[in-house]
Amino acid sequence: MDGQTVVIDDYLEVRPEAKARLESAVARGQIQVGPWYTLPDEFLVSGETLVRDLQRGIASAETHGGSMRVGYLPDSFGHAAQMPQLYRQLGFRHAAVWRGVPLAVDRVAFIWEAPDGSRILTAYMGNSYSHGVDLPTEADRLASRIADALQAIEPFGPTADVLLMNGNDHVLPQRALSAAVRGASGRLNGTRIRLARLDDYLATLPKEGWPLWRGELRSSARANVLMGTLSVRVREKQLHARATRMLERLAEPIAALSRIDVAEALDQAWTLLLQNAAHDTACGSGIDAVAEESGQRSLSALRIAGGAVDRGLAGLAGDGQVWNPSPFARQGLVEADGALIRTPMIAGCSVGSLLSSRPRVPASGRSMRLENALLACELTPDGTFSVVDRQTGTRYPALHRLVDEGDAGDEYNFSPVAANLPPPNPVRNFTSVVTEAGPLRARLEARFDYVVHSGLSRNRRRRADIDTTLPVRLVLSLEAEEPRLDIELAVVNRATDYRLRVHFPLPFSATESAADTPFHVTRRPVVGARRDPGSPELELPTYPMWSFVDVSDGRVGLALITDGLHEYEVLPGARPELALTLLRAVGWLSREDLTTRTGHAGPALETPGAQVLGEHRFRYSLFFHSGDWERGAVWRAAETALTPMLTGRGQAVTTLGPGIELEPDCIQMTACIPRPNGFDLRLLNASDQPRVALVRHDVRPADVAWITLGGDPGDGVMRLSLRPWQIATLRINR
Numbered sequence: 001m002d003g004q005t006v007v008i009d010d011y012l013e014v015r016p017e018a019k020a021r022l023e024s025a026v027a028r029g030q031i032q033v034g035p036w037y038t039l040p041d042e043f044l045v046s047g048e049t050l051v052r053d054l055q056r057g058i059a060s061a062e063t064h065g066g067s068m069r070v071g072y073l074p075d076s077f078g079h080a081a082q083m084p085q086l087y088r089q090l091g092f093r094h095a096a097v098w099r100g101v102p103l104a105v106d107r108v109a110f111i112w113e114a115p116d117g118s119r120i121l122t123a124y125m126g127n128s129y130s131h132g133v134d135l136p137t138e139a140d141r142l143a144s145r146i147a148d149a150l151q152a153i154e155p156f157g158p159t160a161d162v163l164l165m166n167g168n169d170h171v172l173p174q175r176a177l178s179a180a181v182r183g184a185s186g187r188l189n190g191t192r193i194r195l196a197r198l199d200d201y202l203a204t205l206p207k208e209g210w211p212l213w214r215g216e217l218r219s220s221a222r223a224n225v226l227m228g229t230l231s232v233r234v235r236e237k238q239l240h241a242r243a244t245r246m247l248e249r250l251a252e253p254i255a256a257l258s259r260i261d262v263a264e265a266l267d268q269a270w271t272l273l274l275q276n277a278a279h280d281t282a283c284g285s286g287i288d289a290v291a292e293e294s295g296q297r298s299l300s301a302l303r304i305a306g307g308a309v310d311r312g313l314a315g316l317a318g319d320g321q322v323w324n325p326s327p328f329a330r331q332g333l334v335e336a337d338g339a340l341i342r343t344p345m346i347a348g349c350s351v352g353s354l355l356s357s358r359p360r361v362p363a364s365g366r367s368m369r370l371e372n373a374l375l376a377c378e379l380t381p382d383g384t385f386s387v388v389d390r391q392t393g394t395r396y397p398a399l400h401r402l403v404d405e406g407d408a409g410d411e412y413n414f415s416p417v418a419a420n421l422p423p424p425n426p427v428r429n430f431t432s433v434v435t436e437a438g439p440l441r442a443r444l445e446a447r448f449d450y451v452v453h454s455g456l457s458r459n460r461r462r463r464a465d466i467d468t469t470l471p472v473r474l475v476l477s478l479e480a481e482e483p484r485l486d487i488e489l490a491v492v493n494r495a496t497d498y499r500l501r502v503h504f505p506l507p508f509s510a511t512e513s514a515a516d517t518p519f520h521v522t523r524r525p526v527v528g529a530r531r532d533p534g535s536p537e538l539e540l541p542t543y544p545m546w547s548f549v550d551v552s553d554g555r556v557g558l559a560l561i562t563d564g565l566h567e568y569e570v571l572p573g574a575r576p577e578l579a580l581t582l583l584r585a586v587g588w589l590s591r592e593d594l595t596t597r598t599g600h601a602g603p604a605l606e607t608p609g610a611q612v613l614g615e616h617r618f619r620y621s622l623f624f625h626s627g628d629w630e631r632g633a634v635w636r637a638a639e640t641a642l643t644p645m646l647t648g649r650g651q652a653v654t655t656l657g658p659g660i661e662l663e664p665d666c667i668q669m670t671a672c673i674p675r676p677n678g679f680d681l682r683l684l685n686a687s688d689q690p691r692v693a694l695v696r697h698d699v700r701p702a703d704v705a706w707i708t709l710g711g712d713p714g715d716g717v718m719r720l721s722l723r724p725w726q727i728a729t730l731r732i733n734r
Contacts, residue, residue, distance in 0.1 A: 026065030034061030047518030071095030100217035132164030233284030238564030317648025350659030362439030
């Protein structure tokens with residue numbers, strides 16, 4: 001069942017009378033299901049979503065007769081670095097992949113190592129997961145096809161047992177295959193052919209002697225990674241990110257700490273988000289109707305999670321009180337009764353009194369300038385701005401330049417066209433006004449028209465010479481005592497077949513970027529596009545992030561924190577630039593005339609909805625710091641920017657709920673999950689170094705145990721010695 005269980009739910013909804021027959025076939029091993037609920041994209045969902053997807057899939061498969069325990073994700077568009085750790089914590093001994101594997105892996109299997117040191121033996125389907133699709137059912141022709149397949153797999157050094165997967169996307173099981181296999185098995189000079197399960201083959205692989213690969217898998221050397229999916233259909237991606245954050249970082253922790261019973265509602269929200277995690281859905285590589293349904297699921301999940309937040313918050317904070325959702329002390333701005341108020345410092349996952357606190361260093365705004373004690377920002381009539389980081393003395397000129405490029409690609413890949421002469425003075429009718437002048441927050445709003453070429457020439461090799469005006473609204477906000485500049489950008493898209501990005505020139509050399517991915521911050525080199533010999537796809541250095549990317553020279557750094565925007569690139573050169581993709585507007589699911597990819601990647605269907613016309617609202621921040629991303633505490637800065645403190649309503653709470661604080665700064669809380677008699681607290685050592693994590697909480701009484709992702713007991717409590725990038729889950733009973 002392609003590693004999933006969601007298909008069982010769909011099938012039984014239509015044919016409930018077949019339940020016993022289906023479960024009998026699963027129990028006999030005739031049908032294999034799981035371990036996933038849906039086969040996810042690993043970079044466009046959160047790390048916690050990957051955990052829940054596996055947990056849901058395994059549990060569902062077990063209720064239907066048993067789960068396949070293989071990390072089966074062959075068709076995902078690249079693989080995240082921490083997947084081996086997730087698999088090993090769930091007790092898996094094997095994984096199976098196809099896309100993303102580099103030329104350095106030249107065997108039918110390899111040892112895949114996660115950043116924490118976890119290793120898993122991984123089968124590599126070098127000739128795809130459909131190398132045995134549509135087999136002939138006449139014995140001689142089948143034997144000939146098998147002989148060709150064996151020859152094709154020979155460069156990968158197979159063992160005595162060779163795997164051919166008899167299937168593909170949207171393909172039914174083949175009739176008469178069993179009889180054909182019996183008839184062909186004696187016609188291949190001693191080679192025996194048999195129908196088997198994936199785990200039968202994996203059990204034959206030797207445990208040692210394979211190549212070792214550490215970290216993520218995103219190479220286009222032998223198979224398309226389809227990196228353009230990171231930025232297509234941006235509305236649905238933004239909605240999914242908002243709903244995920246509301247569920248993971250607000251609804252579940254509030255339910256856990258307030259002890260309200262909303263298990264059924266949270267489970268329903270997770271079902272919707274896990275259905276949206278399916279890789280083609282998360283990527284936006286489908287017809288318009290699929291995208292519309294995805295957006296509705298995210299909206300429903302957002303409403304359900306928001307209802308749980310409203311209900312649970314009443315037990316944690318009331319009038320004049322603020323709840324801090326982060327596992328570290330915070331202060332910041334909240335709005336209460338129409339007024340902007342700066343909170344005092346509030347302990348982690350705890351409530352504090354809402355007392356107006358006048359800042360020691362006010363933020364101010366005048367004319368086209370914002371400043372506080374840490375930053376000074378100057379806006380210019382070309383729509384860019386400069387920032388001086390007063391902490392380090394570094395000046396960042398000409399930030400936030402809009403850049404548009406023609407795109408003759410499809411939902412899977414960006415495909416540039418010959419550059420037209422840009423419209424003269426593309427930023428027109430510029431006006432600006434200070435809408436807030438401090439002292440708690442200064443805010444500057446600019447409006448202008450941005451002129452672009454729309455559409456493509458008849459042969460799709462250049463942009464059409466049709467000028468189109470995009471109305472733009474830019475809002476810059478600077479809070480007192482914060483080294484973070486918040487940006488809101490509204491764009492009315494009236495153009496087609498192009499990519500819109502915003503560029504941030506960097507005043508220092510950059511050799512790598514560091515972006516958050518599932519349970520990791522992944523470093524990637526600053527390089528140009530490249531194509532390995534024989535590769536079907538140009539490997540563009542447009543990389544994924546979940547919520548931030550940081551670029552640093554080790555002395556100073558700039559982090560870009562985004563809300564549902566997942567594609568970035570660092571453009572190399574004497575003066576490197578960090579580029580964030582806002583829109584990719586295309587009109588086809590797949591085309592075969594791209595310059596960046598050979599052949600189709602899916603059905604040749606028109607998708608007018610992927611031109612993403614209409615108004616878009618984007619939210620992102622620039623965080624200025626010294627040192628690299630870890631010394632600059634960028635992960636916690638992103639948490640602060642994206643996860644708001646919440647003001648209470650109704651009667652003030654006198655019995656304060658439990659608080660949770662984690663030390664040192666690199667220890668992150670990735671989940672706080674309610675259970676009937678307590679909650680599970682998931683932690684990550686977000687560091688390249690081993691750390692001792694200190695977990696402070698005032699849950700009383702409490703019994704604390706360290707468990708695995710599978711729920712089995714671990715071996716530590718409270719002061720946890722964690723390997724670099726180790727994931728740890730504490731079960732707190734009360």
